[in-house]
Amino acid sequence: MEFDLEKTISILSQTPSTLAAMLNELPDEWLQKNEGGDSWCPINVISHLIHGEKTDWIERVKIILSDEKEKNFKTFDRAASIQSNGDKSIKELIAEFNYQRNQSLDYIKSLHLSDKDFLKTGVHPEFGEVTLKQLLATWAVHDLGHIAQISRVMAKQYTHEVGPWINYLSILTR
């Protein structure tokens, strides 16, 4: 599929309500358990999404569209992104993500981006030159990746409860 702004926004728009439907009514145990070690639980993933909304995606869009000569992105601090939840409930966190995402999308829509804009570039700290269109496509795929991750992390809590069915459930052995 080729990049298209409307199609990209259709994915970005649904993520907060998908996460709300998926997680808001679940007991804490599903939300606070991870895949072991320093891996992330579903609550951590929501914190990470909020952090990205506040510090990363729109920030990078602005760098690409700016008139500055230097268009280097800052490195996104993945570890910092899951701190400072305080004691917020899942509903509060997802409501915050929803608010931030709406702000982000309102901003994107206000730009009235053209095909020419999509080819403008910034400089990624690791990959070098990237286009606005690659950034926006990545933003949507990043959402979908984290929805899949949350599903996987929760599924794994039942790894020992499914018995021999583990052979059919590839999500448990990934």
Next chain:
Amino acid sequence: MEFDLEKTISILSQTPSTLAAMLNELPDEWLQKNEGGDSWCPINVISHLIHGEKTDWIERVKIILSDEKEKNFKTFDRAASIQSNGDKSIKELIAEFNYQRNQSLDYIKSLHLSDKDFLKTGVHPEFGEVTLKQLLATWAVHDLGHIAQISRVMAKQYTHEVGPWINYLSILTR
């Protein structure tokens, strides 16, 4: 995490509304593209979930709890499960899944299952003896697996649009 009926129902209950939030407003292109070959698109996955609700999960619960001597499960026909959508829209399909799932959960709740029931067994065509508790845990994990699958299938439509970010997006290379 140990098996618990309430916790299992909390996952099974959220799946229809999660899928509705995720898919109902998306353009058809996201819903009808697969991962290549005879892999499934998101629409196929919903058809499969409806089929499971109608022919598989509750059917197997009933076999386990029956007084019959023979407690063999029928083989679940995965290929058949994605046929016969007719021309239903995504909203119609998810509404149908929602209806069937509610029927299934109403039935499960009406059984007032006890710890003793959870250890009752049926015979899986491939694995042999399995318990009711393994069946119910598998049902929930199966939902989560398909939510992850739908996320992955949609994400992959943008594989060529994310540019060098493919290196960070493990969902695209799975």
